[in-house]
Amino acid sequence: MNKPLAGKTAIVTGVSSGIGCATALTLAQAGAAVVLSARRRERLDKLAADITAMGGKALAVAGDAGVEKDIDQLLEQTINWCEGGGDYDIVVVNAGRGLAGGILDSDESKWEELYRVNVLGAARLMRRAARHLVGRMGGDIVVIGSAVGRNISPFSGFYGSSKFAIGALAEALRREVCAHGVRVSLVMPGIVVSEFQEVAGYDEANFGKSVAQFGRLLEPQAIADGIHWLLTLPPHVNVNEIMIRPTGQSFP
Numbered sequence: 001m002n003k004p005l006a007g008k009t010a011i012v013t014g015v016s017s018g019i020g021c022a023t024a025l026t027l028a029q030a031g032a033a034v035v036l037s038a039r040r041r042e043r044l045d046k047l048a049a050d051i052t053a054m055g056g057k058a059l060a061v062a063g064d065a066g067v068e069k070d071i072d073q074l075l076e077q078t079i080n081w082c083e084g085g086g087d088y089d090i091v092v093v094n095a096g097r098g099l100a101g102g103i104l105d106s107d108e109s110k111w112e113e114l115y116r117v118n119v120l121g122a123a124r125l126m127r128r129a130a131r132h133l134v135g136r137m138g139g140d141i142v143v144i145g146s147a148v149g150r151n152i153s154p155f156s157g158f159y160g161s162s163k164f165a166i167g168a169l170a171e172a173l174r175r176e177v178c179a180h181g182v183r184v185s186l187v188m189p190g191i192v193v194s195e196f197q198e199v200a201g202y203d204e205a206n207f208g209k210s211v212a213q214f215g216r217l218l219e220p221q222a223i224a225d226g227i228h229w230l231l232t233l234p235p236h237v238n239v240n241e242i243m244i245r246p247t248g249q250s251f252p
């Protein structure tokens with residue numbers, strides 16, 4: 001069967017869990033060779049082995065999405081891997097973390113790390129990938145924002161501010177590169193059940209009860225399917241942004 005992303009190479013960050021993992025598998029099933037990035041090496045190796053076992057191609061590069069030299073190494077290893085067989089075409093800027101609480105009560109000791117990964121690291125990867133793709137006159141940068149990056153919530157105010165920033169960066173970048181055939185798409189998930197909640201510090205008391213009214217929440221696959229859809233549109237069609245929420249999620 002003809003696979004829509006055959007011949008393409010996609011870098012996906014934050015693949016050791018949740019949305020990134022589902023996206024890497026989905027893009028591999030669609031025929032893309034995938035470069036897998038996150039800090040937990042053993043999970044990357046397992047995912048790479050799973051993709052290879054299903055007949056796909058994967059390279060695992062462990063690193064921190066908020067550290068400049070790790071971002072450079074990810075791109076350098078990708079190019080070396082592609083050499084002779086092409087180049088990279090797609091970058092999914094997904095790695096990130098949440099933080100429970102508002103400006104008054106979120107854990108301030110996590111603020112710096114959150115911005116380092118969600119904003120600065122993401123922006124560094126976007127800039128480097130965009131420069132490269134502009135040189136090739138085409139490609140895709142998919143940036144994972146959030147519904148709280150459009151509708152700020154008092155229950156995740158500091159985190160939400162980082163997603164407002166990444167949304168602005170994505171649109172700014174899109175305006176800079178669109179004339180060069182490079183598409184930039186912002187994907188804003190609503191509530192997706194993943195390791196995100198535990199890492200952010202959500203529990204039954206501060207999260208479970210408030211979202212119970214929303215009914216069934218999203219699985220990471222719903223976001224991966226959205227990403228697959230926008231990547232397989234004709235190259236002259238750029239879905240600039242999509243918000244994907246559970247049907248019952250009224251806010252944010």
Ligand SMILES: NC(=O)c1ccc[n+]([C@@H]2O[C@H](COP(=O)([O-])OP(=O)(O)OC[C@H]3O[C@@H](n4cnc5c(N)ncnc54)[C@H](OP(=O)(O)O)[C@@H]3O)[C@@H](O)[C@H]2O)c1
Nearest residue numbers: 014016017018019038039040064065096146192194195196
């Ligand atoms: N879940 C939601 O409700 C939701 C809603 C809106 C937006 N989002 C966004 O969607 C993205 C993915 O979230 P998720 O729900 O899939 O969460 P998740 O299950 O916790 O996955 C987060 C991924 O990011 C990686 N990561 C975190 N910090 C990193 C760092 N410093 N360096 C490298 N990798 C790092 C983690 O890998 P390692 O720990 O192995 O490094 C993991 O693979 C995030 O940007 C998040 O803000 C999530």
